[in-house]
Amino acid sequence: MPKKINLDIAEVESREHRLGTIIAWDGKASDLHRESGYESRACGKKKDGCRLCEVKGPFTQGSVCSEQMVECQAGNVRDAVLIQHSPIGCGAGQVPYNSIYRNGLAMRHHKVENIRIINTNLIESDMVFGAAGKLKQSIDDAWERYQPKAIFIATSCATGIIGEDMESIAREKEAELKIPIIPIACEGFRSKHWSTGFDATQHGILRQLVKRNPKKQEDLVNVINLWGSDVFTPMLANLNLRVNYVVDLASVDDLEQLSEAAATVGFCYTLSSYMAAALEQHFGVPEVKAPMPYGFAGTDAWLREIAKVTHREDLVEQFIEAEHKRVAPRIAQLKQKLKGIKGYVATGSAYAHGLIQVLRELDVEVNGSLVFHHDPVYDSGDPREDSLGHLIENYGDVGSFNVSNRQQYQFYGLLKEVNPDFILIRHNGLAPLASRMGIPAAPLGDEHIAIGYDGIVNLGESILDVLAHKKFHDDIKAHTKLPYKKWWLEQKDPYLLAKHPEVINE
Amino acid sequence: MAINKDKNGQTNSINQVRYGCALGALHSVTAIPGAMPIAHCGPGCVDKQYTSLAFYNGFQGGGYAGGSVTPSDNLGENEVIFGGEKKLSELISATLKIMEADLFVVLNGCIGEIVGDDVSSVVSKFQEKNVPIVYAETGGFKGNNFIGHEIITEAIIEQYVDKYAVDKDKKIKGLINVWSELPFQNTFWRGDLLELKRVIEGAGFQVNILFGNGSKGIEEWKTIPNAQFNLVVSPWMGLSTAKYLEKKYNQPYLHIPVLPIGAGQTAEFLHQIVAFAGLDITHVDEFIKQEEKEYYYYLEHFTDFYAEYWWGLPATYAVVGDSIYNLAINKFLVNQLGLIPGKQIITDKAPEKYREAIAKEYAHLAEDVATTVEFVEDGYIVGEILRKTDFGHKPPIIFGTTWERDTAKALNGNIVEIGFPASYEVVLNKTYIGYRGALTLLENIFTAAISKSA
Numbered sequence: 001m002p003k004k005i006n007l008d009i010a011e012v013e014s015r016e017h018r019l020g021t022i023i024a025w026d027g028k029a030s031d032l033h034r035e036s037g038y039e040s041r042a043c044g045k046k047k048d049g050c051r052l053c054e055v056k057g058p059f060t061q062g063s064v065c066s067e068q069m070v071e072c073q074a075g076n077v078r079d080a081v082l083i084q085h086s087p088i089g090c091g092a093g094q095v096p097y098n099s100i101y102r103n104g105l106a107m108r109h110h111k112v113e114n115i116r117i118i119n120t121n122l123i124e125s126d127m128v129f130g131a132a133g134k135l136k137q138s139i140d141d142a143w144e145r146y147q148p149k150a151i152f153i154a155t156s157c158a159t160g161i162i163g164e165d166m167e168s169i170a171r172e173k174e175a176e177l178k179i180p181i182i183p184i185a186c187e188g189f190r191s192k193h194w195s196t197g198f199d200a201t202q203h204g205i206l207r208q209l210v211k212r213n214p215k216k217q218e219d220l221v222n223v224i225n226l227w228g229s230d231v232f233t234p235m236l237a238n239l240n241l242r243v244n245y246v247v248d249l250a251s252v253d254d255l256e257q258l259s260e261a262a263a264t265v266g267f268c269y270t271l272s273s274y275m276a277a278a279l280e281q282h283f284g285v286p287e288v289k290a291p292m293p294y295g296f297a298g299t300d301a302w303l304r305e306i307a308k309v310t311h312r313e314d315l316v317e318q319f320i321e322a323e324h325k326r327v328a329p330r331i332a333q334l335k336q337k338l339k340g341i342k343g344y345v346a347t348g349s350a351y352a353h354g355l356i357q358v359l360r361e362l363d364v365e366v367n368g369s370l371v372f373h374h375d376p377v378y379d380s381g382d383p384r385e386d387s388l389g390h391l392i393e394n395y396g397d398v399g400s401f402n403v404s405n406r407q408q409y410q411f412y413g414l415l416k417e418v419n420p421d422f423i424l425i426r427h428n429g430l431a432p433l434a435s436r437m438g439i440p441a442a443p444l445g446d447e448h449i450a451i452g453y454d455g456i457v458n459l460g461e462s463i464l465d466v467l468a469h470k471k472f473h474d475d476i477k478a479h480t481k482l483p484y485k486k487w488w489l490e491q492k493d494p495y496l497l498a499k500h501p502e503v504i505n506e
Numbered sequence: 507m508a509i510n511k512d513k514n515g516q517t518n519s520i521n522q523v524r525y526g527c528a529l530g531a532l533h534s535v536t537a538i539p540g541a542m543p544i545a546h547c548g549p550g551c552v553d554k555q556y557t558s559l560a561f562y563n564g565f566q567g568g569g570y571a572g573g574s575v576t577p578s579d580n581l582g583e584n585e586v587i588f589g590g591e592k593k594l595s596e597l598i599s600a601t602l603k604i605m606e607a608d609l610f611v612v613l614n615g616c617i618g619e620i621v622g623d624d625v626s627s628v629v630s631k632f633q634e635k636n637v638p639i640v641y642a643e644t645g646g647f648k649g650n651n652f653i654g655h656e657i658i659t660e661a662i663i664e665q666y667v668d669k670y671a672v673d674k675d676k677k678i679k680g681l682i683n684v685w686s687e688l689p690f691q692n693t694f695w696r697g698d699l700l701e702l703k704r705v706i707e708g709a710g711f712q713v714n715i716l717f718g719n720g721s722k723g724i725e726e727w728k729t730i731p732n733a734q735f736n737l738v739v740s741p742w743m744g745l746s747t748a749k750y751l752e753k754k755y756n757q758p759y760l761h762i763p764v765l766p767i768g769a770g771q772t773a774e775f776l777h778q779i780v781a782f783a784g785l786d787i788t789h790v791d792e793f794i795k796q797e798e799k800e801y802y803y804y805l806e807h808f809t810d811f812y813a814e815y816w817w818g819l820p821a822t823y824a825v826v827g828d829s830i831y832n833l834a835i836n837k838f839l840v841n842q843l844g845l846i847p848g849k850q851i852i853t854d855k856a857p858e859k860y861r862e863a864i865a866k867e868y869a870h871l872a873e874d875v876a877t878t879v880e881f882v883e884d885g886y887i888v889g890e891i892l893r894k895t896d897f898g899h900k901p902p903i904i905f906g907t908t909w910e911r912d913t914a915k916a917l918n919g920n921i922v923e924i925g926f927p928a929s930y931e932v933v934l935n936k937t938y939i940g941y942r943g944a945l946t947l948l949e950n951i952f953t954a955a956i957s958k959s960a
Contacts, residue, residue: 059600062578065550087616089527089551089646091520092558098522098908099562099929113912114885119520124647127620134518137509141519145886157548158616158647161586188548189582189617408574409604428557429574432567483542483575488604497600504596504603 005278005379010167011185012203012274014196019273019375022054023193025403026495032374032401033388042381052376057498063405064372064427065188067154069197071097071117072226074152074184074204076104076248077255081116081142085135085166086156091119104227104249107446118142127162132169139173139181149252150180150209152201160187180208180252193373193405195270195348201247202275205255210283214259220244221306222264222285224272228448232265235452238319239303239312246275259283263309265302267292267451269350269378269387277379289384294354295361296324297394299452305384323453334460335363343463344420346370346411346430347444350378353387355424355459358450360395362460368400368418370411372427402494408433409484413494415439422466424459438477440469514880514887522885522909523558524828524853524926525691527646530555531654535611536572537689538662538716539723542607543571544639546594546625547615549580551646559651562908563926564693564933577601581617590623598632598639608724609666611658612641619645633665638724640665650855655688656746663751667727674731674755680785681712683733683751685744686765687830689717693928697937698765702739705766705940708797709776710789719935731755737779739765741829741867742860763867765834768842768944769801797941804945811952812843817959819952820920822846822897826888826906827925828854831938832879833867835905835924838944840871847877848902849895855883885909893917903955920954 006013015021020041025032035052067084071093075082084090098115105112118141120134135153142151151173153166166183174181182204186197222244223232232243244254244261258264264279265288266272276287290305291298300320307316343364345352349371359366378385391398400418404410406429415423415437423441425431431441442462444450450459482489496503509517526533529551532543545552556573560566568575579597581590594612601610614625629641642661644654668674686702687695696718703715714733715721736751736759738744748759760782766775773794780790812819823845825832829852839845847868856864861881868879882888892904892913901919904910908929914921923931924938937943938950 057600058596059604060578060580060597061574062545062552062556062576063549063580064553065548068550068554087527087646088520088523088525088650089529089554089616091523092526092530092554093550094523095558095908095927095929096562098927114522114909117521118886119523121518121520122647123649124645127647133509137517138519141517141521141886145521156616157581157586158620161617161620188550189586192582194549406574428561429553432573481570483570483606485604485606497604501596504599 004281005274007203007207007278007282010183012196012200014191015193015199015375016191018379019377020052021193021373021375022052022403023373023405024055024495024498025052025374026055027401029388029398029401030392033392036374036376036388038377038386038389039383041377042383052374055495055498057495058501058504059409059497061408064194066186066191066194066197066200067156067188068093069194070152070154070184070186070201072100073198073201073247074154075115075117076101076227077150078110078249078251079148080150080152080252081118081146081148082152082154083135083138083142084117084119084154084156085131085159085164086119087122087158088119090156091121094119100227107227107229108249110249116146116148122158127158130162130164132164135164135166135169136173143177148179150182152204153181153183155183155185155187157188160190182208195373198271199274202278205247206275206278206282209252209255210259211256214257214283216262217257217260218262218310220257220261221310222246222258222261222279224264224266224275226271226447228267228446231448231451231454236306239307239310239315241306241310241312259285261285263288263306265306267447268348268354269385270348270375273375273378273380280380287380289380289382291384291390292350292354292387293451295357295395295456296453298354298357298390327453327457330457331362331460334457337464338362338364338460341365341422341463341467342367342418342420344368344415344418344423346423347426349373349375350387351426351447353391355450356398357391357395358456358459361456364463366398368414368420369398370402370404370414370430372405374403404494406430409488410494412437412482412484412489413491422463435473435476436480436482438474440466440473442466514882514891516882516884516887520884522888524883524885524907525855526555526559526651528644528648528651528654528657529613529615529646530559530651531644531658532576532613533559533572533651533690534655534658534688534717536569537718538609538727539721540608541571541724542605542610543576544598544601544610544612545576545578545615546590546612546618546623547578547581548617551615552576552578559690559926562929563690564928564931566690566693566696566933571607577605586617586621589621590618591628594623594625595628598628602637608638609662610637610639611662612639613644613658614641615644616646619643638666651691652688652743652854655743659747660750662727663730663754666724667730671728671731676732677734678712678732679734680710680783681714681729681733682706683714683716683730683736684739685736685747686739688743688828691926692828692831693925693931693933694936694938697935698939698943700935701937701940701943705772705776706779708793709780710787711779711783733757734783735759737762741833741864742856743830763833763864764837765830765939767834767838767939767947769798769941770841771837772797772940801941801945808948815956817956818900820845820903820955821900822848822902824849824851824892824895824902824904824906826851826853826892826904826910828852829856829864831924833864834939836868836871838947840875842944847871847875848897849892850877850879851888851891852879852881853883853888856881889913903951920958922950922954
């Protein structure tokens with residue numbers, strides 16, 4: 001049995017501790033899958049002592065931190081407020097997440113308004129004397145301004161190091177204001193991978209918001225997602241199910257009723273692993289354990305499992321059959337148009353597994369992928385969630401499969417080796433380099449674009465759109481100089497500095 | 507410890523942030539052609555400052571050394587406990603091996619500063635080997651990116667320019683170092699600095715613009731000591747640099763708080779420079795005449811619209827933004843267009859010691875127009891103040907940021923996004939200053955004003 005998620009501790013256990021997460025790896029997908037040992041790890045046979053090897057070197061470029069993921073989740077709860085207990089620099093995140101939040105609200109037909117994040121604005125003297133007074137003041141300001149239904153408080157590197165006692169302040173103010181005040185431990189330095197920030201937010205929600213005495217709603221399904229367009233409601237309506245989207249763009253009520261749902265699903269196990277497993281272990285809400293809904297095989301299996309868990313088997317087969325028939329002609333057309341096209345996927349971990357499936361469903365050749373991290377196992381430990389295994393088993397191996405935490409300098413060599421016609425990306429940072437190499441990127445800002453049967457069509461259309469951009473990228477390639485030395489650009493191995501750090505002094 | 511509220515109700519809280527942190531001034535490094543920052547900080551710091559200041563702010567882009575190019579050691583728990591000097595040293599060595607740049611600037615962030623990493627000693631080992639590298643202490647709790655900009659600028663001069671400049675005592679008559687907008691924070695800095703350089707050169711000077719596409723990079727920086735004087739075109743940022751240079755290289759400085767927008771202001775600006783330079787420059791009036799000919803050609807045609815557009819144009823306005831644009835736009839709206847100042851809010855945390863002088867500028871926007879200015883950094887309070895302001899019988903036009911979109915909607919007014927963050931503008935070389943920028947500003951103001959008509 002996998003280890004049960006511990007909701008009694010205030011701080012979430014980091015991904016590397018829970019799952020053995022790595023952020024650097026070089027090889028084939030099948031090798032990574034074998035070494036990950038999903039099943040034996042889930043059974044507790046693989047202990048910390050048999051970590052996946054990690055090729056980490058002395059050179060890195062700016063990455064991403066856990067606190068950013070807290071902003072993008074807790075900061076996006078519509079009737080809550082997020083307080084960043086930090087110097088002003090962390091507050092810079094309010095700007096990108098405001099724009100994303102506003103666009104997300106519009107996409108889901110909510111009222112568009114500014115994001116509600118407050119920074120406590122710590123200065124030099126606070127580093128010496130502490131800043132409990134400022135945190136209390138910002139909590140009061142949050143209450144006075146917005147009368148939120150809950151207040152989240154995010155830590156920062158600075159408050160983590162000086163040892164601010166946020167839990168007792170949260171408890172004190174919670175008693176005073178009579179709303180949940182939820183501290184979230186998300187110091188950037190604390191985990192090597194920022195996806196711990198997802199878990200930290202979800203940990204806080206599970207501990208302090210989710211109803212302890214739920215009234216079951218047998219037709220409600222939790223969908224753990226971000227800001228994506230509403231593709232789940234029409235899809236699950238065919239099974240007479242309603243959707244409860246969390247965490248982004250949810251209300252506090254939506255978060256409270258997580259425990260009332262009949263099941264929990266996600267679009268990406270990287271994001272949903274922690275919340276879904278904890279809801280099952282602590283609140284009896286079954287997690288739908290199936291491949292993710294990408295491509296025909298994934299979507300079929302996913303729908304069947306939802307139907308099974310929610311006792312709607314009688315509806316599902318008919319729906320699947322009708323959907324296959326509906327999208328088949330368009331997919332056949334797209335396959336014609338995409339013949340001979342080579343794609344590359346550079347996104348978050350589990351999401352990449354799903355996208356490669358869709359590309360292969362469209363007969364797009366995929367020989368390479370870069371993921372920002374790799375979780376050898378997910379929190380449920382259930383092999384039906386082994387997304388990398390599902391990819392390899394149903395759609396074949398990926399020859400160049402690399403883990404690199406958004407490291408552009410490595411991406412150059414990887415792209416050169418695979419030489420794709422386009423790349424799929426989600427997080428920013430890699431596409432600008434691909435552009436300068438003449439390779440267009442399709443940024444999947446709407447994370448739901450590739451989901452389900454329509455997702456196969458959507459992704460095919462998006463690829464045709466970006467292939468047309470090629471002219472722009474070729475032109476840019478001819479007119480820009482990359483910031484890397486000729487020596488580095490000529491290297492074959494993107495992990496050379498990690499494997500042979502001595503070359504630096506040569 | 508109790509927190510005091512100021513007269514506007516502002517506490518320590520910052521809702522709707524309007525600047526980055528000192529480390530965010532890594533963008534002042536990427537703004538120098540050929541220079542590259544190296545960040546000694548947590549894993550998210552560079553990305554946050556980039557996505558905020560350079561992406562969702564006009565989508566300016568990282569360019570050669572910004573965005574996810576910037577080397578960073580992404581400090582973890584190990585460095586917090588044992589110190590990060592070794593990791594920084596390794597990162598610098600690796601950077602020198604694989605990255606191509608003329609100058610490297612190491613920026614220390616919150617973690618390194620709190621745990622007490624001696625960045626100076628790490629970097630000095632490379633400096634001793636004549637590596638073009640400097641360091642700056644830019645912990646986020648030290649202040650905002652305006653302060654960071656001054657720290658970085660002075661670090662480059664102190665540790666690099668001073669070492670590599672030749673003939674530091676030689677002064678070239680007519681050569682001016684210009685210190686003005688904060689790169690990337692000011693959404694339009696690239697176009698603005700080019701226009702600033704163009705008009706000053708047009709008047710007969712040589713210009714070290716130092717940042718942006720018009721700069722010759724570190725070769726230009728090495729001639730900083732040779733300038734006849736420093737020109738600070740901003741209400742406050744750059745003054746500390748000018749005073750530092752006055753001491754270091756015996757260079758006088760001219761402080762012109764008003765960044766010029768439009769013909770009147772630009773002519774006055776150029777005459778001030780000529781007078782200060784004490785040179786016999788006759789070229790200036792010829793240049794102004796030529797520029798005004800072009801400027802008024804367009805203004806004359808614009809007159810038909812301004813004089814007889816049927817459907818109403820805004821009369822009052824509010825400006826919310828950094829000191830430099832706030833004052834400059836106020837001057838232009840009052841003197842060129844005859845608009846009525848409603849509410850002016852400066853949001854860049856101008857240091858206390860400069861605030862009185864800045865406020866005085868608003869007391870004489872024109873001979874017959876005076877107004878007041880508020881200093882507010884918390885965006886929530888900005889919104890409150892705007893909503894409570896009496897703008898008269900019709901909705902105002904608001905010059906602000908993306909944060910003001912909701913307020914503008916609530917007031918049924920128009921918005922022109924003129925500063926950080928401008929998340930719904932794509933900006934390349936657009937300028938709002940000088941002769942050419944003023945015309946663009948007019949286009950944008952009135953397009954915004956009438957596009958809602960039907």
